Amino acid sequence: MRRDLLHALNRARVNRQAIATLSDERGETVRLIREGEQAEDVPGEVLARAFRSGKPSMVEVAGGALFLNVYLPPPRIVVIGAVHISQALAPMARLAGYDLTIIDPRTAFATEDRFEGVDLRPDWPEDVLKTFPLDAHTALAAVTHDPKIDDYPLSQALKAGCFYVGALGSRKTHARRVERLLAFGHSQSEIDRISAPIGLDIGAASPGEIAVAVLADIISAYRKRAIASPAGDAS
């Protein structure tokens, strides 16, 4: 592998961009393929499957088999709101293999005591997301009930193409939220991506049960997601 290819590969990985490499029949890594790009030797559905599953494979081509390796950023969950649901969600997410960050400017909620060992950011989402941008491999769950806190990150999540966007609140609350997001300039089809009421419909009632419903919803969105287009992914 050429050194510049290795550099570009590492750069994509550090920047949380999904990327694949293709080796020739001799065992030399010869090409990088970014998510959403086409490759002449590799059928589109093989590439799409690789980017969805994160699993490398041998690709049969005329005259042999090529090795397709794939590197996905670790999926992560950003929760807006240091509430009871988040307290239950944090350990569950870790067990399921998802990184998790909680953002809440209300320092009475966002305390080390309540969230031991959790990546907790006791600041406004507007400030945190400046240095911690959302991306296509991130799920956003907004659970504060407070439009002042939830609206901005929801809007950013739609723009960033987060693989999951969920918002807590009744249908009535959500109808008002839709009005505000339309006023922000989001289209109805964008807004329709928001899972609201949040979580799979399992009749969850307690914070712990709602956390299960939210995590299941996120896992389902991640494992069944369509492959993002490379637009806006330029490094």
Added chain:
Amino acid sequence: MGRVEDMQDPLIAAEVWLAEGRAVALATVVETWGSAPRPVGSHLVIDSEGNFFGSVSGGCVEGAVIEEASEVIASGQPRLLEFGVADETAWRVGLSCGGRIRVQLERIGE
């Protein structure tokens, strides 16, 4: 799940080593059959002194890969190596239950 940013990553280590002026080879598991200790896509990096970082099998197969690496670094020609049930080192590393792995070994060059 490993973070790319730390040194706990063979591909980052490879770049750091290259920046230090070391010659580097990269080994990657490209195929496994039966039970294999490390999944397809796993990396091991080796320098010309035989220093290594990462893992392709979790054991004795590394020794053979590291030996071949010096030749790959010298020649610049990639190789495909196969370790299987008939191989004594593979037997010891636990690939005995029908396990086989294929490893590609290449130089990181200009």
